[in-house]
Every structure is written in C-alpha cells, then in structure tokens.
Amino acid sequence: MRALFNLLGTLLVGGLIILGIGGVAYHLFRENGWLSQGLGALWEAHYEAPFMTVTLLIAGFLVFKALHSAQVGNNSKSKIPDFVMFTFIAIGIFFFGRWLTSGHI
Secondary structure (H helix, E strand, C coil), X not given: CHHHHHHHHHHXXXXXXXXXXXXXXXXXXXXXXXXXXXXXXXHHHHHHCHHHHHHXXXXXXXXXXXXXXXXXXXXXXXXXXXXXXXXXXXXXXXXXXXXXXXXXX
C-alpha cells in the first residue's frame, strides 16, 4: 500500500512539473505571448529607458550564470535546482487551479 501511495505522489508531482513547464512554454511561445510582448517592450525601452534595458540584460546574464554554475547533479550543496523544481510545481498548481476555475490555462 505504501508503494502505491509513493507511486501516486510521484505521478502527481511529475504531472504538476510537466503542467508548469508546459503552461510556461505555452504562454511564452504562443502568438502575442510573453516572449513577444517582453521583447517588444525591451525594444521600446531601449529607446525610452536605456539604463533599465542594460540593467535587465545584466540581471538576466547573472541569473543564467548562477543556474549554469549549479548544474543538476554536479553540485550537491546547491539549492538552485531544488528551487527551480519547486517553482515549476507551484506554477503547475497555479495553472491547474486556473484550469479548474476558468477552463483554460
């Protein structure tokens, strides 16, 4: 019985992670999605507020560097992979709740 609960819990967590990644990917890459809106806003901000654009680019580079240096499985002391996993679980819960209440993600 315990093995069954472990299997169901694993499937639930895996499903939430997949839902979180899928929901983010859907909203990023669809037509007029987050990516196109963000790049459009960044392009407009390039002319209106160049300091903000440079700050965002530097922050993005630092986040990428932190995630790259904490490769999953190579650094057991790093908490970044756990944080990313729990973030996608939380996003999956959000998209599941949104689907239940409104019928779409």
